[in-house]
Amino acid sequence: MLVSYHRYSASRAAVDSNMDDVCKLLRSTGYSSAVGAKRPANYPEDYFRRIPISATFIEMLIGRLRSDDLYNQRDISSVKLTYYASNCTIGLLELSEDAVKCKVYDFSLPLARTQKYSTSHSGCHALRYLIFRAADTSQSTGQNERDSRQHFPDNWVTTIYMGIVVNLVDAWDPYKASKTALNNTLNVDNVRLQRALFRKNLSWTTFQKLMNCLRDCNVTIRWLILHNAEGPWDVNKRCRQLREQVMADSKYNPQRLFELLLNTGQLEYKLKEMFKKMLVEKQDNWEKYKLEGVERMTELSEVFSGTKPLTRVSKNDNLQAWFKEMSQQITSLNYDDSTAAGRKIVQLIQALEEVQEFHQLESNLQVRQFLAETRKFLHQMIRTINIKEEVLINMEIVADLSYAWIMIDSFTRFMQQGIKTNPGLVIKLRATFLKLASALDLPLIRILQANSPDLVSVSQYYSSELVSYVREVLQIIPQTMFSLLFQIIQLQTHSIKEVPTRLEKDKLRDFAQLDQRYEVAKLTHSISVFTEGILMMKTTLVGIIKIDPKQLLEDGIRKELVQQVAAALHSGLIFNPKAKTNELLPKLKSLGARMDGFIRSFEYIQDYVDIHGLKIWQEEVTRIINYNMEQECNSFLRTKVHDWQSLYQSTTIPIPKFPLVDGSINFMGRLVREILRITDPRVTTYVDQMNTWYDNKTKQEVLDSKVFKRIQQSIGTCGLTGVDRLICFMMVRELQNFLSIMERGVLKDKAWLDMFGSFMKSLNPVKGLISNPSKLYSYYQTKATKLWQPFSNVVLKVGQMQLLRRQIANELNFTCKFDSKFLASALQTMNEGLMAEIEAHYQDPSKPYPSEDNPLMFELTSYLECAGITDPLAKIYITPKRLPYFSLFTFLFVITQLPKLDYVKSVGSIVGKMPKDPLDGPPFVCGTLTLLKQFHSENTDQFLALLGQYVKSTVEAAASSAKASELPQEVISTLAYLDDFVHYASLPRQMVEAHIPAYIFDEFKSNCQ
Template sequence: MDFSEDDPWKKDDPDPDPDASDLLNFCSRAQTLISQLLLLSNRIPPEFRDRRYDPVLFDLRHALSRFLLARIEGDAGLEELEDQLRESCAEFMERFFLLVNGVVFYHQELFKYLNDLQILISFIINLKLNPFRHSSLVFENSGYLDYDMCLDDFSTVENQEGVHVRNMLEKLMENENGRQLLTESLVLFGCLLLLLEHCMGGTLREKLLVAHVRHDRCFDAPNLDKICLLCRAHLSTSVPAGQVHLSSMVLIQKPDELFASFPFPKLVVDTVICRLRDDDLYNQLRHYPDPEHRTVALGAQGGCLYIMLFFSLDFIHNGFVMREVVDRFFKNCWVIPIFMHFTVDLSFSWDAYKVAKTSLLSSLSPQFIRDLSQFHCNKVKDFLLELDSLLLDGIITRDYVLSNSQSLLSLVRNCNVSLHWLVLHRSSIDKKLREIVISAGTIHQVEEEMLLSLLLKTSQLEFVLKQLYIELLEGKAALWLESRNIASNCMLELSEYYNGSQALSWKVKDASLKDWFLKLSEEVCSLDHMKTGTAGRKLYNVISALREIESFQQVEENLQIKRRLFGIQKHLQDMLKALSLHNDTLFAFSVITDAVYAWEFVGCFDKILFKMIEKDLSMMLNLHSFFLKFRSMLDKPLVRVSQNHSLDLLSVSNYYSSEYVSRICKILRIMPVMLFRILNNDVVSNLKPCPLPNRIEREKFQDFMQLDQQFHLAKAVNNISVISQGLQIISRSFHGLIDLDMKNWLEKVVREEFSERFKKKLNSFLLSPNVGLEELEASVQSMTKYVLSQLSLMELCQDLIHIQGHCIWEEEFLHILRHCAREEHNDYVRKRQQDPVVRPVQSSDFSNAKTFLGQLLHQILRLSNPSCSMYIEPMSGWFDAEGHELLGLRFFDLLESCIGPVGMTCMDSLLSFLIMENLEHSLRVLNNLLDSRCLEELRTLDNDLGHATSLPLLGCSPYKKMAKLIDIAWEPWVECLAHIGQLQLLRCLISSKLKSACKVKAGVVSFAVEGMMSSISSHREKTIMQSVVDRKVKNEDDATIERFLQKLTRQGTICGFCSTFQTVYISNDPPPFLGRCASIMSISQLSRYVLDTHLGTLTSRLKKVVLDFSPMVIGIGTFLRQFDTTYTTQYVQYIGQYIRTATVSAFGTLYEPQKGSLDPSSDVLKSAFWLMYFCKYMGVSKDLLDSCLPPPLLALLQT
């Protein structure tokens, strides 16, 4: 419905009549309230639709039920639920209350305004009928009442009773602007009531109101009774089952019951209805000269009348009046817009009103509807053919528009009328009527796609015509002057020609023709295009005179003169065409091209639009005209708000602009999908530069041209350029109208689409539970190929559509990696919490990983399991019993090339977390093992062995006794330590790979970080001391230093500068006898190994060991590292004590062990190798090691 002046799109419209300023304010407020209502209806909190909150949400019937209130206050769960509701929805409930209070206040003020107007009119009528009854009011000296002066006074001042009489109804209805504003102030309130019921149903309104009143304790709020009346639930709307309707279709039964609660003065309402029945309120009929288009021309006025009838039911129950209304407004339509794109179906809405429904029966006749549908469907086909012929390149030019403006305007008008009827009536709520319309379209092959195509092509023609017409209007004066000067000069030349003064013209000398052409030239020069009527009549006379003179013998026999006269007439015709250019045509164009009624239709059929764009990408170049066709969505609601200079202009504008932009962006959301579909084409994505030899034979030259590949690449680039060009046109078209930053939007949606596709593809790299190294490496290589192909794709996007493609690829890849790590972490924690059995981390924990990073971690843990693999330090890899490599440096090289430094860091963070979990588990296991009996045994052993630097008197027997005691019982702790060592070794390899990769790819960063970390490490103690001294004064500096150190540590981890074996993961109290426990456990494990001098490690006697040696030793060291360093020192000393004791027991002396007598399976050699290996990895000082091992034995091992 067009609530505006005659020309709502004119930016320089004068303000309305000052006498109607109050009504203008009402209209402005109503538009603001409607925008707030629509905004809130789109943001309804989900809590009010969640059944869990039903116990604390009440309607008006139970609002003050003491039983329910007592039930909430006595239930902690319900009180918590109510607190959650208050915290999450308090702001929305407050805004809703302000809205309904504003609606009630609007009605009260408007009612008072109109009621005062009605009282004044009644008073004046009585004054006219009984003049002497009020003779004390106004008398002249002559003693009689001056009625005219009385009426004038009552129209300009206020009487003593305070009756506001500034605007009388008669004066308002005589003024075009006044009657529009009065009608709109009433109709907009009716729209408010209907939209409030439509967008926020009665049950929801009651819950919102009661919740707000209870939470804010505003039981004595003013107008609360009226607000409750407004929010009270209306009778439920029963829509037939299976009916599909647009969300903009307002379906309310018996709207008069809503309106009855908020009436207006009957005299004013009846006056407005009578004026609506008879007048053309918005002067629209002049834009639709065809009588068949009357219902479209009066569509906005019909919507006003539909709403006003519910304020006065006398009319709606009057058969004569309703037949007149239907014949004038609804003769061939029953689905009508009432506000913007919101519509009503009269066949449903008038069901409860027998007289009105009977009057409508002639318009609902199946045969009549079938004939109408067929008529418009046939027109659609004709229109499409005509539009196709006009939209060809080079057809629509300035000259063509100048010559055919009226026929083009008529074509645009007819297209829009057919679109208007078909689009609205295909959404009828009545199933039978809707099927008649749709079946007629099916028979004539006019489906949604064809309607959408007509809408698109019509909008394209409208845009071109409007642009050319604006150019013609701007150049009107120049065109007039140019044509006038040329015609005048030609006439002067003819005058000189008949003067006989020119060469070869002496034979045709004619004084009368000479004077006639001279006078005609002067007359043409005197014409002024501002005086349209006079200039037009004179031009017609001049053209007629020129046509008559062509029949003269002197002219008819001279072809040169006839040609010159023809040219003069052409220029005079151009002057006439210039005179026909008016701003009124542009306004008529804006009126007939308005398609805001189809706003919801476009939203429902966006999938069809997507298919059409995919089928023909050139449509992208015309989408801007399609969007501009709905520009009135932005203009119409703001007209009265702007004229009123309201402070709400910004908020109202922001709402409708945001809705407009969101719909545009929703339609354009297909752009990144199409973009990636084009670029992911096999030919394009696999296109590689062909290596050219130094010399090419002529016969093979064509093989190097790659014609097919180049053709597909050129085609893809062309398609992308079309998309890019279309987006640029859209951005330019809406510049200054709405905030539509296409560049940032495109980058955002490309990022979202790329991230979604990338994540989905990466997580699709599923691996079977038990793959070998070759298959695992092949999968990683395949993944690497895909990752790099996506990088190339985004770099191509960067070149073609000017977005930060490389940056997007890098940021999204890193985001995916970190998200995968976080998801695996959370999933592992959740499983641990649900698993009642406490056990160390196993590879099976990630067997059902949901992300590719989790699957990779599962395979790495499985292949490096210490119970079925052996880590060989010189090879930096894991091998099986037959010597086949299970995992090594090559795999980590491939992994780094696939997931990059950040991916390796994410893997490292997962490993760190698993180490921490295992350390806490191992500590719990050890504490459980150290019962009172075990502690007593350890205390006895400690007394028997004495100080670590001495030799026990009992020799090795105490060791053997204790080792036998814990051999089986302590196996869970041993297994857990081995898994810790496995994870530490994996971290070590990852750090090593990160360091080497960083030095190659980012050498400057690597050296800078390394130097900074070395400098801080060397001055660590001084820094800590200074920080402690200055802490009381420089707390902010401490925080800054702490943040800096955290970031430096994080960067150091990425660069591989991570001391894996020195890391402290947990901060718990150590168990008793920790050093002695670790040493006894180590000694108990020695019997399972034999020293392999070839491999340089301890291996199983039968090449089949339960737990690998290397992770075992590293696991023990890592466990000890979590506590004070004295425990590590104790462990080394205790193992050294055992070595010396075993040496004395085996050789009788500590300083002369015989090389030849040392058996690789001897405990002396194995324990010494164990200790050396431990000290090497855990960073134990050489002095401590030398003090614990006999020098000859140490020298023997080093050789």
């Protein structure tokens, strides 16, 4: 036990120690890369002091950097290649042993040393801080000067890692010895020399040998990008002056530098593709040249044998034997032994030259031609066998663009402007993106050497970042297309008249509108040109991610569509609650017209862009609606759905967020709350027969079924379903508020429980009659008067939402039957069949029943709600625990509120009659019905029994009065309430007649007609 505890303590201490080191390392240093921010004191020396590093190890690294390059760049195999450009055709020559004609390509030229040792430079710069923390005195100036001459002879801006730029003038300013050593580089004459050199190189890129040209172009691009870069070092006056002077003297033009970058990338791409092809065909070409040489030697042997007649050639047995031997020598050449084959080919070429000279074969044109062609094929064999993969490696090293990983973004505007002017520029941009992809080698090379499992994840990260940048650049194409599309929308929506099915001949000219249609055709052609431009890019592998230009175009169109539609929905559904007129219908009409313009234009251009326009439209609009609905519903959820968890949000095609306008999160909340505001049961009256809300004061229509049709036209079926779902969330909150008020205000108060217990005893048995009903009911109504106000508000809100949901379900069902009657019929049949199976199972448990693991019911419910095949008043929204006296509480609440309502024959329902305390009948009925539906059905049965007892007792008490022939007003209101209750609950009338005699209902109906 003690040993185990000791081990645990030791391991725990080690973990705690490591965690302390990590926390110490990650603690903020106060450094900021923002322009104008000052470097903290003793930074970064104090940062390096946080983790102790062996001084001996540091000295070893510094010694290696001072004596040699860190990554053995000098050992790169030199490849004897020369490139030439002739008649706009790029070719490749390998010139064997001829040192005069061969240009040895490596980084040995002084101009390229900076790029050659760039990795060592970054290591040297970082390691110097480990020296600086110990001392930086005048005694070290000599060594620092030697380091400066080796690593920074012609530059003072370098990169550490993946585009992180350091200006040595600013970085070494606090260190006297290093600052003095750097003065050699910053000498006025040296700076002027470098500026002039790179200014010249900027415009001198065409007539050079291609490999040298690539090197010079890349060196020039690197120097100009780094030394003209803005950064936090601009706070340093000397840094700022140097950069301004470089820009002025070199006549720095970012547009020209961008063009050089494009052209260099394109040249590199073409050379690589050519060389890769040559590597693939290398052995086949070698064998072909070998066969050609053998055939010519054999033919010459036959010519000198005398068997093959040739003009002015006499038989010569020696030459016959010699050429036959040459044929055999060429045949014996082995491709796999390239070194021996190369030497032997050189000897064969010399022998062919000698035989032509000593045997005086120049006089015969045909023989001389055979010899020349054979030598040519032998030369080609040398060139072919010396084509090696090291050339591609050298190209990758030369083309490295990792230093511009961050600064490349400064050229984005030039890229996009160029694409906008000439969509064909995408071809050159493709080569530039591939050049930038070479930067991925830098973070991966050490991971690969260490055999780390993180190789794939790191590759995925950097490839994704690069692909995101490619998408950002090329997004200008969809943006431009949508600006053209907007003009098409304006023309099609406002200018071009729709041609009727039948048209009189004399009116044909009015509908022709040739100018407008020509403008639409012109805009359409421009859109197709942009499409062609991006499709010219072809499939490209960027890092480990393959970019399909067609998919890239579709994603760009989707992204721009999402931006446009989301902005239209946001701006189109902003309401002013203080407006004197109803804004809902006009705004829905305007939004619907705009969305219809989008749809029509998408349908129009989909063939020209080669996309499935309607499919894209439906998918993206559905995603926008669902995302905004999800975000709006977050306010009702304890566990929020964040963007990274959402099924509808995407990093590639993000749905934008907009600033809050009011209490709602987005347009979905604003739309629902505006509908609830204008249909408030305290200020409106709902007439069920008309499906319309009317203003209590002006008696004008406030909202009818047309509004839901407009919502469906503007935000689609998905939007209308989203409105319905959001209302559900709001209703659930209201029901939860009801239960909370009930539990806190009633059930925890003993006085209220005693009152309800006493009241229940007075009413038992429920089927009996009360001797003095007015006194008994009035007593308890008066006693509970202060209890009802919060409950009344909740019940009315719930009822209002249920009526709205009924209207939404009607609109969805009508649209589904109209647009897709087969789908509506199939869903209806499936629903009825499933319900029949469930009922059969409850009658006979041995019959099958869908299990909880079966997703059928869940998925079918989603379809049914979207098709409007649902009854909102029959649903259960919460699952509360059993509440004592709930049916009695609901009964007392209803008979207390009924005096505020009056039955109106012209309306056919109960309506509010007190302007000071308004109350609308249908929301009140639906609200109480919904509350009862959340509990066991026995509560509804007991509630109806209590109302039946109330009606019977009141009628019996009024029978002896003078107006015995008429029903009392409270009985009429109660019967009207029950009539609406049965109607909205879809209950059979027999359920009420079980508690109230049928003749009472018949009398009520006859008096109301």
